[in-house]
Amino acid sequence: MTNDILLAGFGGQGILFIGKMLAYLGLYGEKQVSWLPSYGPEMRGGTCNCSVCVSDDPIGSPLVLEPDNLLVMNTPSYDKFIGSVKSGGNCFIDSTLIEAVCDRADISCFYVPATRLANENDLHGMANVILLGKMIKETGMADEAVIEKTVKKVVPPKKAHLIDANLKALKIGMSQ
Amino acid sequence: MSELTLMKGNEALAEAAIRAGCKCFFGYPITPQTEISAYLSKRMPKVGGVFLQAESEVAAINMVYGCAGSGIRCMTSSSSPGISLKTEGISYIAGADLPCVIINVQRGGPGLGGIQPSQADYWQVTRALGHGDFHVLVFAPSTVQEMADTVTKAFDLADKYRMPAVILADGLLGQMMEPVAFDENAEIKLSDASNKPWAATGHGNKRKHNIINSLYLQAAELEEKVRARFERYEQVKANETMAECYKTEDADIVVAAYGSTARLAKSAVELARKEGIKAGVFRPITLWPYPVKEINEACKNAKKALTVEMSMGQMVDDVKLALNCRIPVEFFGRTGGVIPGPAEILNKIKEMIGGDK
Structure with missing residues (x-):
């Protein structure tokens, strides 16, 4: 089974970081994984996206054009990618930042006010992790032990004091 | 093997180069390979090596030429338009029978082209990476793990046959992260000048000068040099293919x-x-x-x-x-x-x- 994931938003929202988190969740879940950032003109324009593949089989193209799961954190990315989600797929939307409501009946959309939740819970700048928590819950892609191991790995040593905050953000997302 | 870690292809390649005994890196930034420079700028000083950002691609390849002549394992890295700039130096290095490793993380061309992945430099690297009768070893990794593995192989074979080796990657392989592990017990052979009797390391009045040169004005002498090199290429063809x-x-x-x-x-x-x-x-x-x-x-x-x-x-x-x-x-x-x-x-x-x- 293959899970192709596309994460998109503005530069600075931590899109690449949660992409790395996802890739490690896959790796520690003993799957094949790949992670590919946008490094082209879109990045130079301020928007940023990241393809993550998690699969039981070796990964061919690491570039995700038709995601099973889409996570979006700004309106330009939502407009650009909502049509590309595979039929039967999921879309995770930061509803504090994106007002649009999806009219596609063949995919499931999850509206999480991630930015508001982050601010209310003293987790400034962690809306990305909250939204990722929701994706983890809905796709059932990792258990608690793997999540903890992953967070400890991807949070850099200099920011080790943020490990608990990241775990808290994931929990908030998972409880939505 | 070390624990599996996620690394970008560019970073895995850079780390593997250090583990292969690369002591000097000379480069100039260009997308999509700049992570190689960035990684080595942090790591090289910690392992007693030299990281130098040159003023241009031409300068960087000529620094490689000099470094290789002293028998030290060295490397440069660029992407398509930057490689074109290096070709004069690569021809000189081949003409002087020196080992070195050159990375090309290809992008679209011709000209400045684009920065997205491409494989349009195949003819250049396999036919004419510079003027004159010569070949370079060319490795084409397909995964991040292979980005690491082929760089080790490239250094070994470059030393063995005294010729430049190229890793021909592309923007996709350079930028993507995949799990990679390094062989913790790998033995580094030929990593210094001690077993390179041809290296210009200072004769100390104890032996004849070693001369590093690619200029031979006598036609017969140059022909003999080139023929000897092509005999070596026949050995490479017979023994070093990988698929x-x-x-x-x-x-x-x-x-x-x-x-x-x-x-x-x-x-x-x-x-x-x-x-x-x-x-x-x-x-x-x-x-x-x-x-x-x-x-x-x-x-x-x-x-x-x-x-x-x-x-x-x-x-x-x-x-x-x-x-x-x-x-x-x-x-x-x-x-x-x-x-x-x-x-x-x-x-x-x-x-x-x-x-x-």
């Missing part, structure tokens, strides 16, 4: 592809197999020397071959030459930085198989 065959044993159609395109070709072959089409992938890992024996073995039962590249068709020439046009060889490619999709490749496979009926 992977994937489901070629019973294949009616063999898809030849290298680097990141080989990943896409494998996905296409999986799709084809699901539809009952016997397809396989031949993936050369060395592009020079080209794995001639291996591709003939891979195509022994095939009725047709298809070459897939991110270019307008360059390696297809070598596939035809290697197979001596024994079976029809067709081409499919995308260029300019567009990555071909497995479904497009499958369509081409079907079109070719359909033509048989």
